[in-house]
Amino acid sequence: MIARRAVGAFVMAAAVGALAACSSSPKAPQPAPLAPVANLMGTSLIWSAQVGAGHAGLQPLVAGGRVWAASASGSVVALDASSGVVAWRAELNTPLAAGVGSDGETAAVVTRENQLVALRDGREVWRVRLNARSFTAPLVAGKRVFVLTADRSISAYDSANGARLWTTTRPADPLVLNQPGALLAVGDSLVAGVSGRLAGFNPDNGAVRWEVPVASPRGTNEIERLVDIVGPLARLGASVCARAYGAVVGCVDASRGTPVWTKPAQGTTGVHGDDRLLFGSESDGRFVAWRRDSGESAWTIERLKHRELSAPLALGRVVAVGDNTGLVHLVSREDGSEMTRLSTDGSPVLVQPVLAGDALVVQTRNGGLYAWRPQ
Incomplete structure (x- = not known):
C-alpha cells in the first residue's frame, strides 16, 4: 500500500496492486500445486491462541x-x-x-x-x-x-x-x-530506514551519527521512485541488512556507518538471515538466499512462486516463511529444499514468524497464534 502526502496530513492513495487491477493486465498467475509434504523434520504444536484479526x-x-x-x-x-x-x-x-x-x-x-x-x-x-x-x-x-x-x-x-x-x-x-518500515536498536545507536537510506541516531537526543544509502530513487514518476526501506531488517551484531522496496537488498556496517554491498532485487517484504546467508522473497514468490559477506546468490527456489510469501525467519538449519493460504514452509538453509510444512487456520500469514526460546511462533490474518517446537 502507498500513502500520499497532502497539505498538513497523510492521505491514503491506491495500492500498487489496485493500480494494476485498474488496467487491462491479465489475471494474476496462479501458484503451482505443492508436492506432498517432505516431513524431513519433526515438529509438535505446543500451544495456540487467538488474538483477533490482524493486518501486515x-x-x-x-x-x-x-x-x-x-x-x-x-x-x-x-x-x-x-x-x-x-x-x-x-x-x-x-x-x-x-x-x-x-x-x-x-x-x-x-x-x-x-x-x-x-x-x-x-x-x-x-x-x-x-x-x-x-x-x-x-x-x-x-x-x-x-x-x-x-x-x-x-x-x-x-x-x-x-x-x-x-x-x-x-x-x-x-x-x-x-507497510512497516525499519526501527531497531544496534549497540548504542537507534537505526531507522528513511526513504532509501539507513541512518543511525543518538537515542539520547536524535542527532544523526551516520547515513548509508541502500537504494537511490529512479524512474519518471512517484511510484517508480519509491524506494522505502521495508521491515523487518536482518541484524547480526553490527551487520544490518535491509530491503529497499522493489529495488535492492543490501547490508551495512552499523558500527562504522558504511555500506558493505547491495544487489538488485524486486521484493517488497523484509529479509532475515544468519552469519552466512540472508534470505528473502521476490515479488513473484521466488525465494532467494544471498551470501551475507558479499551479496552473491547462494541459491534460489521457484516452487513457492505466486504464494505471496511473508518475511522469513532463519532459525538453525531451516528458514521459515508463511504464505497466503496459511501454510508455513520450513526449508533447508543450505539449498532451499523442503524440510516440512505446517498448517494454521488457512488465512494468510502476513507477518514474519518469530522465535520464542526454541519455539517458532506464527500469527495469521484471522488472528491465530501458533507455536511449534522441533522434536
Missing part, C-alpha cells in the same frame, strides 16, 4: 519471556512464551495501525487515529497524539518509546509518562509505503 502492520514480538501481539480492532495481548497462557489482555476498542513494541514490561501500539498508546500489566498508562501516521511498530528500549512516522520524523517518549523527549524531522517524500 501488526507484527508479533518476543520480549521478557512473553509473546506480544495485537489485533486490528484494538486487542493487545501478552502470552507466556513457553505455554501460551495469557498473562494479560487489554481492549483499546479503537483500530490499530502498528504494533506491538515492548521491552518486556511496557507495550506500545499506534492507533489509526495517530495516537501512541502505552500499556503495562494490561492497563493503559498513557497516550499521546502523533503529528503524522505511523505504519511501523514502536521500539521500546532504555525506558523510552521511539516512533517512526510517515513524515520521516522520529520521536522519543518517556516510557513512564509519555513526555516527548525529542523529535528529529526529515524532508518528506510525495509517497510513502503503508
Whole structure:
C-alpha cells in the first residue's frame, strides 16, 4: 500500500496492486500445486491462541519471556512464551495501525487515529497524539518509546509518562509505503530506514551519527521512485541488512556507518538471515538466499512462486516463511529444499514468524497464534 502526502496530513492513495487491477493486465498467475509434504523434520504444536484479526502492520514480538501481539480492532495481548497462557489482555476498542513494541514490561501500539498508546500489566498508562501516521511498530528500549512516522520524523517518549523527549524531522517524500518500515536498536545507536537510506541516531537526543544509502530513487514518476526501506531488517551484531522496496537488498556496517554491498532485487517484504546467508522473497514468490559477506546468490527456489510469501525467519538449519493460504514452509538453509510444512487456520500469514526460546511462533490474518517446537 502507498500513502500520499497532502497539505498538513497523510492521505491514503491506491495500492500498487489496485493500480494494476485498474488496467487491462491479465489475471494474476496462479501458484503451482505443492508436492506432498517432505516431513524431513519433526515438529509438535505446543500451544495456540487467538488474538483477533490482524493486518501486515501488526507484527508479533518476543520480549521478557512473553509473546506480544495485537489485533486490528484494538486487542493487545501478552502470552507466556513457553505455554501460551495469557498473562494479560487489554481492549483499546479503537483500530490499530502498528504494533506491538515492548521491552518486556511496557507495550506500545499506534492507533489509526495517530495516537501512541502505552500499556503495562494490561492497563493503559498513557497516550499521546502523533503529528503524522505511523505504519511501523514502536521500539521500546532504555525506558523510552521511539516512533517512526510517515513524515520521516522520529520521536522519543518517556516510557513512564509519555513526555516527548525529542523529535528529529526529515524532508518528506510525495509517497510513502503503508507497510512497516525499519526501527531497531544496534549497540548504542537507534537505526531507522528513511526513504532509501539507513541512518543511525543518538537515542539520547536524535542527532544523526551516520547515513548509508541502500537504494537511490529512479524512474519518471512517484511510484517508480519509491524506494522505502521495508521491515523487518536482518541484524547480526553490527551487520544490518535491509530491503529497499522493489529495488535492492543490501547490508551495512552499523558500527562504522558504511555500506558493505547491495544487489538488485524486486521484493517488497523484509529479509532475515544468519552469519552466512540472508534470505528473502521476490515479488513473484521466488525465494532467494544471498551470501551475507558479499551479496552473491547462494541459491534460489521457484516452487513457492505466486504464494505471496511473508518475511522469513532463519532459525538453525531451516528458514521459515508463511504464505497466503496459511501454510508455513520450513526449508533447508543450505539449498532451499523442503524440510516440512505446517498448517494454521488457512488465512494468510502476513507477518514474519518469530522465535520464542526454541519455539517458532506464527500469527495469521484471522488472528491465530501458533507455536511449534522441533522434536
